[in-house]
Amino acid sequence: MKKYTYTVSKDTRSGFGAGLLEAGRQDENVVALCADLIGSLKMNDFIDAFPDRFFQIGIAEANMMGIAAGLTIGGKIPFTGTFANFSTGRVYDQIRQSIAYSDKNVKIAASHAGLTLGEDGATHQILEDIGLMKMLPGMTVINPCDYNQTKAATIAVAKHRGPVYLRFGRPVVPIFTAEDQVFEIGKAVMLNEGKDVTIIATGHLVWEAIQAGERLEALGIDAEIINIHTIKPLDDEAILRSVQKTRCVVTAEEHNRIGGLGDSVAQLLSKTLPAPQEYVAVDDSFGESGTPAQLMDKYGLNASAIVDAVQKVITRKM
Amino acid sequence: MKKYTYTVSKDTRSGFGAGLLEAGRQDENVVALCADLIGSLKMNDFIDAFPDRFFQIGIAEANMMGIAAGLTIGGKIPFTGTFANFSTGRVYDQIRQSIAYSDKNVKIAASHAGLTLGEDGATHQILEDIGLMKMLPGMTVINPCDYNQTKAATIAVAKHRGPVYLRFGRPVVPIFTAEDQVFEIGKAVMLNEGKDVTIIATGHLVWEAIQAGERLEALGIDAEIINIHTIKPLDDEAILRSVQKTRCVVTAEEHNRIGGLGDSVAQLLSKTLPAPQEYVAVDDSFGESGTPAQLMDKYGLNASAIVDAVQKVITRKM
Amino acid sequence: MLSFYRITRNRQDYYNMKNSILNNYSIHNLETIATQIRRDIVRMVHACQSGHPGGSLGCTELFVALYFEVMNRKEGFDMGGMHEDLFFLSNGHISPVFYSTLARVGYFPAEELATFRQMNSRLQGHPTTHEGLPGIRIASGSLGQGLSVAIGAAQAKRLHGDKHLVFVLMGDGELQEGQIWEAALYAPHNKIDNLIAIVDYNGAQIDGSTEQVLSLGNLYAKWHAFGWDVLEIKNGNDMISVVDGLREATSRSRRQKPVVVLLHSEMGNGVDFMMGTHKWHGAAPNDEQLAAALAQNAETLGDY
Amino acid sequence: MLSFYRITRNRQDYYNMKNSILNNYSIHNLETIATQIRRDIVRMVHACQSGHPGGSLGCTELFVALYFEVMNRKEGFDMGGMHEDLFFLSNGHISPVFYSTLARVGYFPAEELATFRQMNSRLQGHPTTHEGLPGIRIASGSLGQGLSVAIGAAQAKRLHGDKHLVFVLMGDGELQEGQIWEAALYAPHNKIDNLIAIVDYNGAQIDGSTEQVLSLGNLYAKWHAFGWDVLEIKNGNDMISVVDGLREATSRSRRQKPVVVLLHSEMGNGVDFMMGTHKWHGAAPNDEQLAAALAQNAETLGDY
Numbered sequence A, B: 001m002k003k004y005t006y007t008v009s010k011d012t013r014s015g016f017g018a019g020l021l022e023a024g025r026q027d028e029n030v031v032a033l034c035a036d037l038i039g040s041l042k043m044n045d046f047i048d049a050f051p052d053r054f055f056q057i058g059i060a061e062a063n064m065m066g067i068a069a070g071l072t073i074g075g076k077i078p079f080t081g082t083f084a085n086f087s088t089g090r091v092y093d094q095i096r097q098s099i100a101y102s103d104k105n106v107k108i109a110a111s112h113a114g115l116t117l118g119e120d121g122a123t124h125q126i127l128e129d130i131g132l133m134k135m136l137p138g139m140t141v142i143n144p145c146d147y148n149q150t151k152a153a154t155i156a157v158a159k160h161r162g163p164v165y166l167r168f169g170r171p172v173v174p175i176f177t178a179e180d181q182v183f184e185i186g187k188a189v190m191l192n193e194g195k196d197v198t199i200i201a202t203g204h205l206v207w208e209a210i211q212a213g214e215r216l217e218a219l220g221i222d223a224e225i226i227n228i229h230t231i232k233p234l235d236d237e238a239i240l241r242s243v244q245k246t247r248c249v250v251t252a253e254e255h256n257r258i259g260g261l262g263d264s265v266a267q268l269l270s271k272t273l274p275a276p277q278e279y280v281a282v283d284d285s286f287g288e289s290g291t292p293a294q295l296m297d298k299y300g301l302n303a304s305a306i307v308d309a310v311q312k313v314i315t316r317k318m
Numbered sequence C, D: 001m002l003s004f005y006r007i008t009r010n011r012q013d014y015y016n017m018k019n020s021i022l023n024n025y026s027i028h029n030l031e032t033i034a035t036q037i038r039r040d041i042v043r044m045v046h047a048c049q050s051g052h053p054g055g056s057l058g059c060t061e062l063f064v065a066l067y068f069e070v071m072n073r074k075e076g077f078d079m080g081g082m083h084e085d086l087f088f089l090s091n092g093h094i095s096p097v098f099y100s101t102l103a104r105v106g107y108f109p110a111e112e113l114a115t116f117r118q119m120n121s122r123l124q125g126h127p128t129t130h131e132g133l134p135g136i137r138i139a140s141g142s143l144g145q146g147l148s149v150a151i152g153a154a155q156a157k158r159l160h161g162d163k164h165l166v167f168v169l170m171g172d173g174e175l176q177e178g179q180i181w182e183a184a185l186y187a188p189h190n191k192i193d194n195l196i197a198i199v200d201y202n203g204a205q206i207d208g209s210t211e212q213v214l215s216l217g218n219l220y221a222k223w224h225a226f227g228w229d230v231l232e233i234k235n236g237n238d239m240i241s242v243v244d245g246l247r248e249a250t251s252r253s254r255r256q257k258p259v260v261v262l263l264h265s266e267m268g269n270g271v272d273f274m275m276g277t278h279k280w281h282g283a284a285p286n287d288e289q290l291a292a293a294l295a296q297n298a299e300t301l302g303d304y
């Protein structure tokens, strides 16, 4: 198992904040919008640097999406900012018509995705946002794994032409990817080559997958670990190549097991290479209040859950 | 192949209208709400019979969902009515918080689902509604296949305790199920027993699946055909029993291939019984204007598409 | 790029010439265009037996006045639309009048109107950018979204130092959508004064009159209370009133406030049997009804 | 079932006794409860180091007045809530004041307040029915939804011939959500006059003052233009004003119009260093700050 280490932990949303500032420096067309959550979205540095390129929308997410769509018509590259719930479910029809179907170059930046925003509870913890956004034709869906990757993704997304959903979170998590990484949209990152099982993880679950990989190694299981930061378009090739070798797969995501990364992988495999799959995901329930760590435990979103799933899926190999 | 015949064709939304009237007769707590689409939802008979139990909401779908949730607190059983798009994506967060998470007994009746509303085009054709609603914990998702089944489903849904998404359409389609059928939520209907392939279809695609079954018979292929009117909760048992026998499956739905019935089946199989699957569904695109028949053809949602998919999946059997 | 496309004069001329014979002549020109557009509308809707003639007919004067007279437009079409006035249709169901106007003013051949709502057409049931039809900058059809989009476009113009205006049309029933009021709150706070919002105040929606379905109450008071400069065009189907009203609206722009125009129009206007009812909101005429409608609207620019 | 749960008197008594000594005595009782609730709020938020003290403190008088004085409530709790007044909290983030009030008025033991925002608690970060906490009839937290829900509940009461009232509280920042205005348009049209909506008019939201973030402008004029009977409580942190104002509001019900109360409150009221800023909208005090806050609010009913 390849070694991954870290010295610093940070929240991925801060990676977004840093990336937004950098993207703003690189392209004067980059603008930002926020629905009364500047601090949560870490937009302060951007606002300080480019006050005229920031739009405070107030608590009106639908209006924010429409304004963002309108701004693109003048060539701007708007990043909208609010919690993941209010970035997706709250404004699905607005994104659908004014952004996705209208093919507008809007970047939907969504913080507090998944369970790990913690104490606010279920009304603020969306576990369906990947599913919501991946059903929209033409939408790119990205869920980076740490601060550095989120920063790199933000910069890449600003350069990409087309609507993007960029999902990140609130808790501090280890920074283990390179500061100078090039973020390639749609390209899976091979974290560890292995032969016994393919673990495909996204977002905060990537670090858990690495931890799981180490424990599995100790158990004599050689896991291939893929960081699939882009859920749509899915890197079919990378996944198929791996599963062809391992013949079984575990997907891991901070999301409902219905509609997320797991289902994207299941669809791909069912159409090409049927293989046993286990889902590490929330089992079709709402979240609740608690610390991020408690919730990850209770809802089975951690290294142990991945280890268990691997052990199970391996026995199911055909 | 079992023979299915019909003498009359009708739109499924009219089945809803008839069912709503009947449900209203059976239970005085049944009330109806509509967002300026009474005629499209076929609510006129209910309104004539029970004018005091109808609420005209105007063009304000979010408000409609909230009011429906509030009405349940007083013990009412509200049916909300608007197009499928405005029943789901437009109000996802409202349904999520005020209905699903709050466990309110609201019935979301959605007309004009899928492509077949025809000429209005993509802004009115939602192909993601099944996916949207099935991701909500506790939501029941139903898509009946003809007038009689929609009527029966409506009556059953009124008696069921809990939030339900009931999806139906605008075009006239053959009535081939029994007038006096008992609608069992969550129970797949076996239309034809066969051994070579399992065809799982929902909604308007069920009749197409029957047509396909006849053509397949002529080609010497013995298809098992299941009408899966309830997408959530999925009748896992019926599906597994069938695929255990046939070892391959085709799913057919008037929906994006991402997030719909196909993905529900793929998840089930990937976790228990991996098998080759082909999707008859819209290939991750928006719809467009056209007659229903033209659109079903262009987007590959008909008997021929099912026949093709079956021929393909059979060669993939493991 | 800044060569304007208009029939007679620029804004200043108009005010100099008000009530002059030339003005009446020019108004007549616009009316001539309007009857042709009415013909186009009913023919389009009749051909595919679907679509929305009522609101379209009621907004004919508005579209003609905007596109042939009031808006400063560049020749040709590019999505960005810098250095020209822009128009957004929020109530996308009245696409027939939009498409006919766009065709008649030169964005695409009038013949293409024959493809309305047919498969593979650029003239989708509701306007879309998806098929690349010149003149369309956003999809609409799901109601309530256009004012927000127009605000965004207006803010983009500001960022670019472009002094042109953004127009947006909404239905009155559409105002029941909350997103409109989110946008209505935002624009005055941000002093968006290069924006002219227009409400098709025809008092009708699908299920009946707005009064019955969900009354808008005192609509003037509502917009006023939200901080807009409100203007009424009392006869939205009289070309002089419409042109005058729009001129007045544009003259009130750039005063630190957004402007909204309540356009009192008549659903179905110009086709006698379609007037005075909401029934023609989204219904197509049969052959006989088509003939009757055409008989009331002279062919002036040539049917497609 | 109709045995009311209140401290001193019914509505009519109150008006007979206005300005009497008994009245002052009773007001004092309510104030006593309020200081305890303020203690509960800061202790709850401190314990889990998260949650929203600012809006909670500002609405303490309102909650006490409603639950201990104004609302006609049945003993016990059932979801249906027929034959009693109902309350909905739309701005769910001020759950601390809601939970404390519900506990102090007897819906569940005050000790349970110690579980606020902890895993497996019935006292979730935002109110929910999901864990079966008595007193809660709808989940909230995602803003903008509560007025619609309250309207539905009010209409259900009508259908059942239940003459009781429905109260709902919204934040002022929350009014930026369009759904509120959808509901605001609906209620007067349908003459929902068993509904009293209250706006926590504290002028603050997360990113600053509402004035800066997105001004509500003339809020009185907006509600008035939407057809509501509008009433202001000028000092929302003075118990007499709040009780009087709510009495006045209830007396205006059943007159064919919904009533809205603009409650001028102060975010953070009762804890000096939390006042005059939006910074305590959603921040928790540290140990020292907790001590300072408690020193300003006497323990009256006993800390949990």
Ligand SMILES: Cc1ncc(C[n+]2csc(CCOP(=O)(O)OP(=O)(O)O)c2C)c(N)n1
Binding pocket: B035, B036, B037, B059, B086, B090, C054, C055, C056, C091, C093, C094, C141, C142, C143, C144, C170, C171, C172, C173, C174, C175, C200, C202, C204, C205, C206, C267, C281
């Ligand atoms: C969000 C949404 N809800 C419902 C509809 C269905 N619909 C189309 S037009 C219409 C009525 C619109 O009324 P109005 O804006 O007054 O237009 P008019 O009938 O006057 O043309 C409705 C309800 C829609 N297109 N979008």
Ligand SMILES: Cc1ncc(C[n+]2csc(CCOP(=O)(O)OP(=O)(O)O)c2C)c(N)n1
Binding pocket: A035, A036, A037, A059, A086, A090, D054, D055, D056, D091, D093, D094, D141, D142, D143, D144, D170, D171, D172, D173, D174, D175, D200, D202, D204, D205, D206, D267, D281
């Ligand atoms: C739909 C939605 N958008 C954003 C948020 C995040 N949020 C929580 S409270 C709040 C500010 C609310 O302001 P106000 O209603 O004035 O409450 P106060 O700050 O006065 O307590 C925001 C933006 C939310 N909870 N729901």
Ligand SMILES: [Mg+2]
Binding pocket: C171, C172, C173, C200, C201, C202, C203, C204, C205
């Ligand atoms: Mg109208």
Ligand SMILES: [Mg+2]
Binding pocket: D171, D172, D173, D200, D201, D202, D203, D204, D205
């Ligand atoms: Mg406030």
